[in-house]
Amino acid sequence: MESYQPQVNMTDSLKQKLQLFISCRKLRDLDYISKSDPFVEVYLKNDERSSWILVGKTETIQNNLNPDFSTPIIIDYFFEKTQDIRFEVWDQDPSRKEKQGSHTTKVAHLLGARDQTYFAALSKSEKSKKNCGSIFVTTDAVKDTNKSVIINLQCSGLKSKKEFFGLINTNHPFLEIKRCRTREPTMENAKNAIKVYTSKVLKPTLNPSFDLGEISLDKLCNSDIDLPLLFQVWSYQKSGKHRIYGTVQGSVREMIDQICENHQIIKRQGNPYGTMTFSRFDLIEKPTMVDYLRSGWKISLSVAIDFTASNGELSDPNSLHFIDPHNPSKMTQYEQAIYNIGNILEPYDSDKKFPIFGFGAKPRFCGIEQVSHCFHLNGQENPEVEGVQGILEAYRNAMYGGIGLYGPTNFTPCLQAMTNFIKDRVSLCEYNIMLYITDGAITDMDETIEEIVRASYLPMSIIIVGVGTANFSRMEALDSDGQLLRDKFGNYSVRDIVQFVEFNNYSNDISYLHEDVLREVPGQLVSYMANNNIAPNPISHVIPS
Template sequence: KQGKHSTKVANLLGAYHQTYVGSLGKKDKGSKIIIKSESIKESNQAIVMSVSCEGLKSKKKNFGLSSTNHPYLLIKRCQGYETSDDDFETALTVYSSHTLHDTLSPAWNIGEFPVQYLCNSDLDIPLIFEVWSFQESKDDRIYGRVRGTARHFIETEGEAHSIIKKQGNPYGTMTFDKFQLIQRPTMVDYLRSGWIISLSVAIDFTASNGELSEPTSLHYIDPYNPTKMSAYESAIYQIGSILEGYDSDRQFPVFGFGAKPRFCGIDEVSHCFHLNGSENPQVEGVQGILEAYRYALANGLGLYGPTNFEPCLSTMMEFISGRKHLAEYNIMLYITDGAITDLEETISAIVEASHLPMSIIIVGVGNADFGKMDFLDNDGSLLKDKLGKVAQRDIVQFVEYKNYATDISLLSEDVLREVPKQFVS
């Protein structure tokens, strides 16, 4: 651990050129953190990009008797429109390629690159393309750079650009074999073309929610005031009402997990059971979910454990896999008190589910530690399972229900914040 630093957002935005420098510990240690901030501009556009180089000058070693040439590509975005040599040090790295080995003619097929990340949706922001050579036993060496704007590279697609080092000497050429601006379809575009959204629900009935007869239980129904909703019912109603309108037929498969569903004729722990007690888990609308929930609680449901997410997720994945030919996107809603016990298995299932047309929204109820849920909603990087397999895309969104007690209007925005991006990714 190198240290830590805390500050306010106002300090980040007020820093010179929005570049904030803070200490990571004792001043005599000299460790610092540099934070660059900017306002993000949303865009549905992307650049389809492929880059190749020719004539790179060989990097010598062992007194020139042999060479090491393992090139990789960095793309950097400048902080402003005016450029200088200092930009090489202060520019923000937005892309790093894989390393190619033993070649002076590298090529990288980058594919679709959202302009939001490439140039913050501004085609006239200067970009820097740097070609480096990986060195095992010393610092990596740079071949040189190409500078220009996205607009310039679009207009000069297919032309060769000189790769220049700081001294101004050419070190080969870089060609943007493909640099095309495209419009990416939005979630609304898909829905207009006939796609539908389907909702399913999984509810946590583990013992960590508290004994059903205790007023402190998250599943407690007051016998003297039966119209008062439990904590779970409030979450089901508020969030289900948000998502219900996106489901065209309002038929929701609803599951429970972590309990003994005696109303189903089962007196052992089940990690995925039909909450309505029927062979068909579908109910109609949010009201149907609430009715199935009350039916289960009133007919011998025994809270148990552990809290395993994977069985319900795998059940829905199997269902979705059989319907991939349909224009249907699935949202699976988990409502839980947060004490997940099969984290590794769930991560593996999420990695597999990332290849299917689905998103997972996890809603935390109560006051438990939701650290593991934040880990599943791994914004900024993709989940990786224990075998090293990486998710194809981010499909998990986590919200903590109690954070919206004073302003329920914000719940709708946060629940749906990531779904449109996940839908089109």
């Protein structure tokens, strides 16, 4: 008799997360006065039936044609799939971006490259053979951990650098951290180190202090506390040719063990260039989202739907709100987004009651003839409905009950209504996800950024799904991966709470939508808890007899 063999999910077993670190060399200079300010967008296509999906973008580096980007791009790798990957290099100008070059290959080629460092020429387009510089992609398998490092350090006695007869001080220091690929203490290992962190450029000083805050251990050293790290202090130059003060080398383990000694010497070419003092180097283990859910926290969904005239008249088959009378069961793009995302989140909410709003229309079904930028989509005093099915029913009832599409696309009123709603429920151990579904460019950008900055203090995340073919550059600006949003008054968000995706990128396979939309939520939830010193509550589990 044959023994029982458990079924193995091969998709899960062969799935691996990869970190991609990107560098470029000899990029085309598209600026007339200064050098280009490059950044890279990375797109992935998981199989021939899929569309290209934006999976990440690097930070922008000013005035540099040979950039080394410190923001890693995380992708899911499947051994059994043929995955295409495209790298697009852009020059960021104040009002627009201009493509510098691109390259398309397969993920397998990244992994098959020598030392997993892939090199290729960039071209202006897929058909063009004109060389637009080169791209280097270093690939590491991600070793997941929920540990982080908190680092504070100070430098003193840096050697002064002045130009123009000493009249201009060019000592604008900044810090970079690079990690070696292996533990081997060789010059070649240090030479091939990849950049994983870049600080802000400080005001002129020879005694800078760097508060690095919290850096995840997988990003810093790929969860290997014995991997050598290089701490490099630089003097910023507008030309992009920055000058190095010196370097300190050591692993996380060494830094923690030696912090009591307090001093490290910054050296360059064997000559002392000052001292680097680590006042804090703490290894911490953070709770996960699962820990908070286990201790009683729940996740709630709210939805705001765009009913502006740019969606198209309701009777027009090309309208994004068009309901086909001959096939009424066919979902609009708005309904597909609600259904796909809502069904993932609904089980996490114990009462299954979700507030829903509409904006940019005349909601005649509510007895309102004026344009409203925030109305209850269910037409009731309480905006909550029962479950995802309740959201879909309220949407259809509004469409059939008489609604006048208008405009403009103002986000702020619904966001204010939701933040006020959350403030009244902040004691309920509830983390809120507000889903905006919109077709157009936002018209109240400054006010929305102000409200997002305020919302970053609350237990909430904001997800924006763009439907249709409008220009979504402002939505992408709200996403602001790699840097915190800042309002016009100079106030920063305390954490990143916005995620934007474009619906049309998933037209061939809608199942990927919820995965990309919700990828950042666990980290955003944990960051709120950490900022507010909220630990998971211990729970005693009682199994009934």
